[in-house]
Amino acid sequence: MNPDIEKVLVSEEEIAAANKRLGQQLTADYQGKNPLFVCILRGAAMFMMDLIKHVDIPLEYDFMDVSSYGGENTVTTGDVRIIKDLDTSLRDRDVVIVEDIIDTGYTLDRLIELFKTRHANSIKIVSFLDKPSRRIKHVHVDYNGVKIPDEFVVGYGMDYDERYRNLPYVGVLKQEIYSTK
Numbered sequence: 001m002n003p004d005i006e007k008v009l010v011s012e013e014e015i016a017a018a019n020k021r022l023g024q025q026l027t028a029d030y031q032g033k034n035p036l037f038v039c040i041l042r043g044a045a046m047f048m049m050d051l052i053k054h055v056d057i058p059l060e061y062d063f064m065d066v067s068s069y070g071g072e073n074t075v076t077t078g079d080v081r082i083i084k085d086l087d088t089s090l091r092d093r094d095v096v097i098v099e100d101i102i103d104t105g106y107t108l109d110r111l112i113e114l115f116k117t118r119h120a121n122s123i124k125i126v127s128f129l130d131k132p133s134r135r136i137k138h139v140h141v142d143y144n145g146v147k148i149p150d151e152f153v154v155g156y157g158m159d160y161d162e163r164y165r166n167l168p169y170v171g172v173l174k175q176e177i178y179s180t181k
């Protein structure tokens with residue numbers, strides 16, 4: 001295990017099981033629909049690439065880069081910035097927004113409002129992690145991987161100051177990592 005990690009919250013085995021379950025649900029629900037999966041960079045990249053291997057129907061995907069935490073922030077700045085927009089039109093598409101984590105809900109709330117103005121046929125959300133105790137904006141998550149307690153997590157795409165995204169599990173950092181920065 002990485003020496004900066006205090007504890008593992010979601011193991012590789014649990015991640016694999018969640019991806020398989022979510023992929024099977026999406027496969028059943030989107031039969032005959034050719035959905036557009038929208039990956040919210042950067043955190044959701046690893047999750048989406050694993051998830052779609054279990055979605056056994058024709059689909060398309062695109063990427064949007066959105067950020068509100070940035071740098072050494074472990075709480076949202078509340079300022080959800082679009083850094084890179086989609087290349088694909090959403091008009092009449094069945095959109096599946098793919099997120100790594102829903103925390104306050106600010107990011108997804110903002111994205112749903114934006115996507116509604118682009119005339120999607122339907123908009124659903126799949127989030128690998130959910131921290132329900134931190135919610136400020138109510139957002140309905142259609143497909144949820146794992147619920148976690150109120151702790152700042154890293155790994156499986158998620159970062160602290162751009163580090164730890166490549167860990168294959170989700171963990172909590174040792175307190176000294178924050179205090180020595």
Ligand SMILES: O=P(O)(O)OC[C@H]1O[C@H](OP(=O)(O)OP(=O)(O)O)[C@H](O)[C@@H]1O
Nearest residue numbers: 041042043067068069103104105106107
């Ligand atoms: O529900 P919220 O409080 O809005 O938090 C969730 C958002 O925060 C993270 O993104 P971040 O801004 O850290 O960008 P990143 O994915 O590039 O790391 C995460 O990937 C979600 O998009």
Ligand code: HPA
Nearest residue numbers: 103151152153154158159
């Ligand atoms: O716990 C978290 N870790 C990493 N990024 C995040 N963005 C919202 N919550 C988190």
